[in-house]
Amino acid sequence: MLNEKSGSGSEPVSFLKLALALADDYESIYVVDLDDDSYVEYSTAGAKKEMTVSSSGNNFFEELISNTRKLVYQMDQQMFLDAFKKEKVLKTLDESKSFVLDYRLVINGIPRYYALKGIRGGNNLVIGVRNIDSQRRREIAEKEQNRTYIEIAQSLASLYEVIYYIDINTGHYTEYSASESFARLGIDRGGEDFFEKMRSDVIKYLHHDDCYTVMRQLEKKTLLKALEEKAVFSTVYRQMLDGKPQYVNLIAIKMKDDSDRIVIGVRNIDKQKRKEKELRDENRTFNEIAMALAQRYEVMYHVNIETDEYREFSANEKYAKLNIGTTGSDFFTDTQKNMKRDIYPEDYPMMALAMRKETLLEKLRLTGKTFINYRLMLDNRPQYVTLFAVKPKEDSKHIIVAVANVDAARRSELDISDAIGSAMDMANRDGLTGVKNKRAYEQAEIQTDEQISAGESGQFAVAICDINDLKQVNDSMGHHAGDEYIKSACALICNTFKHSPVYRIGGDEFAVILKGMDFDDRNDLINDLNSEQEGNISSGQVTVAVGISDFISGSDKKLQDVFERADEAMYENKKQFKLQHR
Numbered sequence: 361m362l363n364e365k366s367g368s369g370s371e372p373v374s375f376l377k378l379a380l381a382l383a384d385d386y387e388s389i390y391v392v393d394l395d396d397d398s399y400v401e402y403s404t405a406g407a408k409k410e411m412t413v414s415s416s417g418n419n420f421f422e423e424l425i426s427n428t429r430k431l432v433y434q435m436d437q438q439m440f441l442d443a444f445k446k447e448k449v450l451k452t453l454d455e456s457k458s459f460v461l462d463y464r465l466v467i468n469g470i471p472r473y474y475a476l477k478g479i480r481g482g483n484n485l486v487i488g489v490r491n492i493d494s495q496r497r498r499e500i501a502e503k504e505q506n507r508t509y510i511e512i513a514q515s516l517a518s519l520y521e522v523i524y525y526i527d528i529n530t531g532h533y534t535e536y537s538a539s540e541s542f543a544r545l546g547i548d549r550g551g552e553d554f555f556e557k558m559r560s561d562v563i564k565y566l567h568h569d570d571c572y573t574v575m576r577q578l579e580k581k582t583l584l585k586a587l588e589e590k591a592v593f594s595t596v597y598r599q600m601l602d603g604k605p606q607y608v609n610l611i612a613i614k615m616k617d618d619s620d621r622i623v624i625g626v627r628n629i630d631k632q633k634r635k636e637k638e639l640r641d642e643n644r645t646f647n648e649i650a651m652a653l654a655q656r657y658e659v660m661y662h663v664n665i666e667t668d669e670y671r672e673f674s675a676n677e678k679y680a681k682l683n684i685g686t687t688g689s690d691f692f693t694d695t696q697k698n699m700k701r702d703i704y705p706e707d708y709p710m711m712a713l714a715m716r717k718e719t720l721l722e723k724l725r726l727t728g729k730t731f732i733n734y735r736l737m738l739d740n741r742p743q744y745v746t747l748f749a750v751k752p753k754e755d756s757k758h759i760i761v762a763v764a765n766v767d768a769a770r771r772s773e774l775d776i777s778d779a780i781g782s783a784m785d786m787a788n789r790d791g792l793t794g795v796k797n798k799r800a801y802e803q804a805e806i807q808t809d810e811q812i813s814a815g816e817s818g819q820f821a822v823a824i825c826d827i828n829d830l831k832q833v834n835d836s837m838g839h840h841a842g843d844e845y846i847k848s849a850c851a852l853i854c855n856t857f858k859h860s861p862v863y864r865i866g867g868d869e870f871a872v873i874l875k876g877m878d879f880d881d882r883n884d885l886i887n888d889l890n891s892e893q894e895g896n897i898s899s900g901q902v903t904v905a906v907g908i909s910d911f912i913s914g915s916d917k918k919l920q921d922v923f924e925r926a927d928e929a930m931y932e933n934k935k936q937f938k939l940q941h942r
Contacts, residue, residue: 386488392420394450394483421446433464433471453480462492473497520625521608526554528584529620533557555580567598567605574610587614587622596629606630631920635802658745661761663691665721670694692717704735704742724751724759733766743767790864792843793850801863801871808873808919812911820875821882822922823908824930825853827868828937848902856889870904871923882908897941905934 399420459478473496531553598605670691735742811817834842907929
């Protein structure tokens with residue numbers, strides 16, 4: 361049928377019904393005679409988009425090569441030529457009845473996306489060419505946006521042990537688990553009714569004391585009502601993992617762009633919760649110490665100099681402007697307000713200046729402590745008191761302010777300093793070795809985690825040391841000898857890492873956080889320690905297994921990540937020690 365030929369400027373080729381049908385969609389249509397490769401190019405013209413001849417030639421496939429070099433985007437040229445070989449085109453048409461190809465043309469110096477489609481009609485090849493630039497660029501932009509979203513979602517998903525994607529209309533859900541502990545539970549990877557499955561899983565996997573509460577919270581109506589009110593629902597409970605109850609946090613979110621679906625994520629917060637409990641217990645001990653000291657002083661304040669929040673301890677009703685143990689949100693503002701009322705008028709100007717935040721902190725920065733003598737109006741008469749302020753060496757975020765009544769006998773600055781200093785040492789020092797204890801390490805861990813999160817941690821390493829043969833010494837020579845053995849090991853560690861804080865975090869385990877000079881010399885220090893231990897082995901003195909690991913910026917999210925690698929390295933060192941010296 362397609363066997364007529366026309367020259368340029370001829371009348372519209374009405375016999376090409378196919379071409380006319382394609383006129384609205386294609387910019388150009390080529391009709392190629394497959395017997396001699398001659399061709400005619402048709403393009404749309406006029407308001408009715410009638411097909412008119414715009415060019416013709418004698419050898420379509422030969423001219424295709426030169427035109428490709430001129431018009432096709434350079435990165436697509438070889439692909440285009442390889443795909444448009446005559447024999448390849450014909451083979452494709454025989455197999456699939458049509459031939460399609462996407463490529464880019466350079467239009468006014470800018471690559472534009474085009475698509476062509478070829479079909480065979482008898483001895484003719486009909487090729488339609490259309491501009492798909494806007495469509496393709498929109499697809500690329502959407503794909504890039506989706507890729508970014510997926511990367512963000514994957515990053516967030518790594519924080520969770522398991523994530524559920526739930527259709528709230530049907531109950532159908534899909535589960536994604538990143539945790540081996542959760543995967544071993546055998547929970548389905550997806551199912552038809554999340555809320556029905558939840559009820560059986562709660563009974564099967566949750567701590568029995570938490571089952572009823574969580575089951576009520578996760579009932580469909582209750583959960584959806586909570587999400588309607590706040591968009592996010594969160595609860596904490598205990599999940600039985602590896603046979604032990606572990607604290608987990610469940611967070612449910614209703615998707616903004618899809619109101620028919622919710623996402624539920626479950627993350628393991630057991631270490632965090634248990635650490636918080638330990639800190640609460642230790643803070644309770646500290647509070648008891650503070651209250652004991654408050655018996656000696658009329659009032660004491662524990663002040664956070666970053667937030668200005670404070671806590672008051674008072675054993676004397678005359679000084680208690682607030683109830684014992686009361687907290688406040690702005691120590692320096694409250695102090696300025698109370699001084700106008702309570703301080704003897706002649707002493708007020710001096711105290712108003714001395715108790716400005718910037719003035720007090722500058723004095724503490726220079727000397728670490730300061731005291732001020734002034735008079736308070738008590739029992740309707742001025743009485744001499746001494747205000748003592750100290751910034752503990754172990755806690756850069758807080759200061760302690762104590763007020764003593766020295767009207768009868770002035771208390772000395774040294775007595776007050778020693779009393780408060782001893783309170784801080786009691787809370788942060790190991791009684792046997794004198795080095796920092798586990799509480800001090802956990803405070804350092806919290807501070808370091810905050811620095812890592814803010815990108816301000818700098819370079820550091822963690823070394824873990826474990827005493828060799830301590831149990832054997834305790835069993836054969838007694839615990840007194842064991843204590844001396846621990847102190848000898850501590851001295852060995854401290855003499856090695858002279859510029860780094862050493863923490864006793866267990867009966868026979870020490871941790872060291874290396875920064876600055878010790879970090880730079882860490883390899884030499886480990887070698888020096890190993891050399892000294894060779895002599896200790898031959899003389900029967902104490903030795904320790906040691907492992908060290910550097911903080912990896914961008915990979916490690918918390919100090920515990922570095923600790924765990926160092927701990928593994930220490931156990932490997934201990935194993936090698938036993939193989940060599942047994």
